[in-house]
Amino acid sequence: MAILSVNAGSSTLKFSLYPLSAGQVQAQVLSGCIEGLEPGGAPEMTWNFQGQAYQKSLVLGTTSVFAQALLALRELLTELLGTAKIQAVAHRVVHGGAQYRASVVVSEAVLFDLMQLNSLAPLHQPHNLEGVRAFAKAFPEVPQVACFDTAFHASLPEVDYRFALPEALYAQGLRRYGFHGLSYQYVMGVLLAQSPRASGRVLMAHLGNGASLCAAKQGQSCSTTMGFSALDGLMMGTRPGTLDSGVMLYLLEQGWDHGRLQKMLYKQSGLLGVSGISADMRRLRADPSASAQLAVDIFTYRLQRECGAMVACLQGLDVLAFSGGIGEHDVTLRTELGQRLAWLGVVIDPVLNSQATGDQIMAIHAPESRVEVWVVPTDEGVVAAREAAKLLAA
Numbered sequence: 001m002a003i004l005s006v007n008a009g010s011s012t013l014k015f016s017l018y019p020l021s022a023g024q025v026q027a028q029v030l031s032g033c034i035e036g037l038e039p040g041g042a043p044e045m046t047w048n049f050q051g052q053a054y055q056k057s058l059v060l061g062t063t064s065v066f067a068q069a070l071l072a073l074r075e076l077l078t079e080l081l082g083t084a085k086i087q088a089v090a091h092r093v094v095h096g097g098a099q100y101r102a103s104v105v106v107s108e109a110v111l112f113d114l115m116q117l118n119s120l121a122p123l124h125q126p127h128n129l130e131g132v133r134a135f136a137k138a139f140p141e142v143p144q145v146a147c148f149d150t151a152f153h154a155s156l157p158e159v160d161y162r163f164a165l166p167e168a169l170y171a172q173g174l175r176r177y178g179f180h181g182l183s184y185q186y187v188m189g190v191l192l193a194q195s196p197r198a199s200g201r202v203l204m205a206h207l208g209n210g211a212s213l214c215a216a217k218q219g220q221s222c223s224t225t226m227g228f229s230a231l232d233g234l235m236m237g238t239r240p241g242t243l244d245s246g247v248m249l250y251l252l253e254q255g256w257d258h259g260r261l262q263k264m265l266y267k268q269s270g271l272l273g274v275s276g277i278s279a280d281m282r283r284l285r286a287d288p289s290a291s292a293q294l295a296v297d298i299f300t301y302r303l304q305r306e307c308g309a310m311v312a313c314l315q316g317l318d319v320l321a322f323s324g325g326i327g328e329h330d331v332t333l334r335t336e337l338g339q340r341l342a343w344l345g346v347v348i349d350p351v352l353n354s355q356a357t358g359d360q361i362m363a364i365h366a367p368e369s370r371v372e373v374w375v376v377p378t379d380e381g382v383v384a385a386r387e388a389a390k391l392l393a394a
């Protein structure tokens with residue numbers, strides 16, 4: 001018995017497999033990714049099984065590329081699992097709206113509700129749901145479970161989730177929801193298991209392609225930088241983060257339509273937009289140009305600024321945690337942020353910091369630091385698998 005966790009994006013499908021024993025999710029045995037699913041892409045499946053890496057190019061027709069990729073995945077699973085069975089497919093779905101505040105087994109009615117949220121997360125939700133639909137077809141005997149990025153933030157207080165907009169707009173669902181919840185749930189669980197101070201005031205930074213911060217008290221989210229959509233808050237790979245709404249009014253006046261605005265905000269801004277080079281932090285770090293440096297500088301500054309806001313909400317800080325591709329790997333970013341948060345008593349140990357390379361949970365603060373600083377390689381897949389196991393048991 002095993003649970004398959006999936007994260008279906010616009011051009012990639014990430015998957016991982018967790019055996020189930022006595023209803024408990026065990027350590028992952030398989031992880032992989034199908035890339036190149038966008039139109040004109042070159043689909044390729046890579047996976048890691050029992051410590052060995054594998055790769056296979058997929059020859060797929062031009063129609064129903066996703067469905068065909070799933071058949072290839074199904075074949076792989078049959079080959080690897082033998083007679084063992086998939087008990088459930090756990091999907092990361094970014095938006096559960098106001099209605100879905102916990103994971104749920106997906107029915108047609110649930111799928112219909114979730115589709116209404118597509119426009120709130122156009123880069124994620126439609127692809128997540130297409131994934132659910134395609135898996136339901138490719139694995140018809142297996143329940144599909146939706147696990148929401150928004151659910152961890154169900155504990156946000158009203159003063160945090162309400163916009164200062166007219167009440168009628170709130171009634172339509174215009175409020176802050178928050179995202180990256182599966183990652184925060186994982187990181188919070190790790191911190192609580194590692195340190196007694198984690199039940200105090202915790203600031204978690206999920207810094208990947210999408211990036212956000214979450215402030216938590218007693219293990220519960222009390223503020224977060226992403227809001228109504230995955231555009232708010234920190235500067236990201238291709239998204240600007242918090243933006244004066246006057247900019248939108250101005251561009252509308254200049255004749256920009258919805259499609260053009262959406263593309264600019266989700267795909268052409270952030271690190272990519274400022275540098276004109278890449279959305280990839282590694283490439284920018286390696287690039288000597290002034291525009292690459294400026295992009296990284298703005299990213300770091302905006303992070304510093306938003307950390308200040310989160311710490312103000314928390315009224316202090318006990319634990320700071322880094323996760324996501326940048327948070328787990330970028331030693332320079334952690335050093336610089338640590339220095340800029342020195343006024344809070346943060347002292348990062350340079351040796352420990354350079355040893356934290358994303359493959360293990362590590363504390364990187366110096367003994368005299370008033371704040372514990374952790375690097376926690378996140379695992380959204382295992383959180384989704386645990387959620388599915390809980391629902392199966394119920």
Ligand SMILES: Nc1ncnc2c1ncn2[C@@H]1O[C@H](COP(=O)(O)OP(=O)(O)O)[C@@H](O)[C@H]1O
Nearest residue numbers: 207208209210279280281282324325326329330
């Ligand atoms: N060694 C590294 N140093 C700096 N940034 C890194 C490193 N490794 C990965 N990253 C960055 O992590 C980001 C991707 O984060 P990740 O969490 O994998 O993304 P996603 O949101 O797609 O899951 C990219 O900007 C990438 O450059």
Ligand SMILES: CC(=O)OP(=O)(O)O
Nearest residue numbers: 179180208209210230
């Ligand atoms: C919600 C979000 O931004 O997700 P990701 O970081 O996967 O893009």
Ligand SMILES: [Mg+2]
Nearest residue numbers: 208209210324
């Ligand atoms: Mg991510």
